[in-house]
Amino acid sequence: MRKQRVSPALVAGAALALAGCGNSPITVQVLGEGVDGPVPQPNVEVRFLPFDRDSVFDLLDTQAETPRPEIPADMLETFEEIRAAQEAWREKDSEWSEGRDRLQRLSQELQGLDRRSRAYLQKYEEFGNLESQVARLEREKKELFDAFTAMQESVASRIDSFKIARDSWEEVAYEDYFDIEAEILAARKTEVFADTTNADGYVTRTLPGGDWWVSARVPTVRGELYWNVQVDPSAVDTLLLTPENGDDRLRL
Numbered sequence: 001m002r003k004q005r006v007s008p009a010l011v012a013g014a015a016l017a018l019a020g021c022g023n024s025p026i027t028v029q030v031l032g033e034g035v036d037g038p039v040p041q042p043n044v045e046v047r048f049l050p051f052d053r054d055s056v057f058d059l060l061d062t063q064a065e066t067p068r069p070e071i072p073a074d075m076l077e078t079f080e081e082i083r084a085a086q087e088a089w090r091e092k093d094s095e096w097s098e099g100r101d102r103l104q105r106l107s108q109e110l111q112g113l114d115r116r117s118r119a120y121l122q123k124y125e126e127f128g129n130l131e132s133q134v135a136r137l138e139r140e141k142k143e144l145f146d147a148f149t150a151m152q153e154s155v156a157s158r159i160d161s162f163k164i165a166r167d168s169w170e171e172v173a174y175e176d177y178f179d180i181e182a183e184i185l186a187a188r189k190t191e192v193f194a195d196t197t198n199a200d201g202y203v204t205r206t207l208p209g210g211d212w213w214v215s216a217r218v219p220t221v222r223g224e225l226y227w228n229v230q231v232d233p234s235a236v237d238t239l240l241l242t243p244e245n246g247d248d249r250l251r252l
Contacts, residue, residue, distance in 0.1 A: 027203070028238075029200070042201060044196065045216065053213065060177065069169055083221065089144040096141050103127065212233060214228075
């Protein structure tokens with residue numbers, strides 16, 4: 001039996017957007033994770049919605065005939081092991097790259113030295129030792145990469161099965177979302193705005209008065225950083241979307 005359609009009036013209570021007058025510009029900067037701290041994210045789509053989209057999805061979740069499929073606990077543990085294996089491989093790859101670059105520099109330095117000089121003999125000995133280290137690091141790097149890929153392959157079929165089950169559930173549970181969004185926008189006589197960040201991660205948009213929700217996504221090693229932040233453009237000039245106020249989500 002088909003589930004009962006969710007009433008937009010009920011959604012309006014969960015996805016409250018206060019009506020207002022006047023237009024106000026707001027600047028948003030999207031910052032992702034970096035080695036030395038947050039890094040500006042270019043070419044990220046930022047959406048400005050006059051309602052809380054997450055509240056709509058939450059309400060649709062409660063109205064679904066069956067619970068939303070969740071990733072099994074043992075799969076989550078395996079994902080953490082895979083993430084750790086990937087990080088170990090990347091660290092070893094970085095160490096190997098640094099050693100290789102040092103070898104190249106030593107080779108160039110040797111070419112400019114007199115082979116009979118003491119400096120040449122010292123550099124040559126250093127080159128030989130470093131060459132052995134780089135060869136060892138390359139073997140270790142390959143072993144770590146092989147272990148990482150083997151772990152990925154071990155859960156590939158389960159991931160595919162989960163994706164099929166999740167996507168099938170969402171297709172049914174969320175089939176009314178865009179109709180609900182259209183009715184909310186029509187009732188509030190506005191629209192959803194979208195723009196893309198520039199090279200420094202900035203985007204500026206002038207919005208009608210009232211509360212708005214700023215939404216964006218940035219890929220991460222784990223999955224994605226997701227933001228859905230409420231803001232009043234008349235009270236806030238600049239909104240920073242950072243790893244601290246984002247949701248670090250596992251995505252399959």
